[in-house]
Amino acid sequence: MCAFSLRPALPDDLDALTALEQRCFSSDRLSRRSFRKWLKRQHTGLIVALDEQQQLAGYALVLLQPGTRLARLYSIAVDPQQRGKKLGEHLLEAAEDYAHQQRRLFLRLEVRRDNTAAIA
């Protein structure tokens, strides 16, 4: 069973999302402004995971384009303290569910070649 609860992101998550991004990436981080934009944008699935203390533990961001059955997993991240607990897998499943509900058939993630954790 997953020890984390998943739900769509809310405007109140902005601070925690921005802080999590700092902890998870050393470059190419999404800015607070970007997260705010994705929160407002239609055709976007921003899913957050909370731990038992209701702290943000991870997120997945899915972007859709009209006219294509391909969805893009634009970003996925799990707090370094929470890695290795299958939360990445749960977020990926939630991202797939979202894309499927939106009638997309494929989900693509672009990653660096050396990002073995994300590729796995």
Ligand SMILES: CC(C)(COP(=O)(O)OP(=O)(O)OC[C@H]1O[C@@H](n2cnc3c(N)ncnc32)[C@H](O)[C@@H]1OP(=O)(O)O)[C@@H](O)C(=O)NCCC(=O)NCCS
């Ligand atoms: C990629 C990431 C989200 C994985 O999150 P996670 O919660 O630790 O992953 P899980 O516990 O769900 O792992 C699922 C499987 O992925 C693989 N995996 C996870 N971390 C791995 C690592 N460091 N090295 C190799 N394989 C790994 C394993 O096969 C694992 O299954 P197993 O535990 O049965 O062996 C996390 O490492 C992360 O946030 N990385 C930084 C952000 C990033 O690079 N995002 C992708 C680009 S946008």
